[in-house]
Ligand SMILES: Nc1ncnc2c1ncn2[C@@H]1O[C@H](COP(=O)(O)OP(=O)(O)OP(=O)(O)O)[C@@H](O)[C@H]1O
């Protein structure tokens with residue numbers, strides 16, 4: 001049983017005009033076994049939250065805490081966070097020129113586990129993960145994300161999730177740009193991960209479509225750098241019907 005706890009998190013980025021506050025007091029607790037969906041308008045800070053938890057250097061934590069089973073995550077390096085069991089699937093996965101998927105995955109696995117994976121079973125695991133995500137095994141020899149279609153990049157993120165086996169997965173719009181079949185394949189991957197039982201999932205999404213396949217225990221409405229409302233899966237339906245206007249009015253007057 002693990003707990004990822006975000007308390008009063010304030011985060012700024014450096015801009016030419018000086019520091020700009022993006023997260024303005026985020027409170028969120030994810031326990032193993034739980035799936036949380038975060039929904040919110042463009043620019044509300046969802047990706048910033050994901051990057052801040054993962055340790056992106058661009059984001060300055062100005063107040064608050066992130067802990068994993070009581071351990072201060074914010075004092076850890078990006079590598080240490082991954083080793084502690086945090087995984088981020090990025091909204092815009094980056095190309096890694098000259099590094100094959102096979103090498104990338106083995107290096108990541110070695111870093112996360114602190115030892116190289118057993119070679120024979122590893123190749124089988126990699127091919128199995130790619131196949132489950134509907135990617136041919138020839139993807140293992142291609143450079144990471146180079147020339148991948150949008151949907152292939154997202155599938156590759158979930159293949160990583162499958163192989164790296166973290167405690168908590170933060171999935172930033174892993175459903176965006178997927179066709180209907182790919183959405184199902186990716187959702188199945190997330191559900192397999194969740195089905196291991198002791199895993200926490202933080203799913204950032206714009207669409208209730210994915211929530212037909214992945215049932216969240218909690219839905220958080222993210223507006224203007226903080227959680228504006230929380231509820232169960234029914235809240236996602238309400239958002240789909242009504243949008244965010246009521247929250248944004250409340251946000252701008254504060
Ligand atoms: N380096 C930066 N300089 C200036 N502004 C930034 C920087 N990084 C992020 N921001 C701003 O912070 C806000 C939050 O961005 P973020 O990407 O977290 O939003 P989001 O909720 O993920 O949006 P989307 O739904 O479009 O993915 C945006 O207004 C963005 O322009």
Ligand SMILES: [Mg+2]
Pocket residue numbers: 046047048091172
């Ligand atoms: Mg985003």
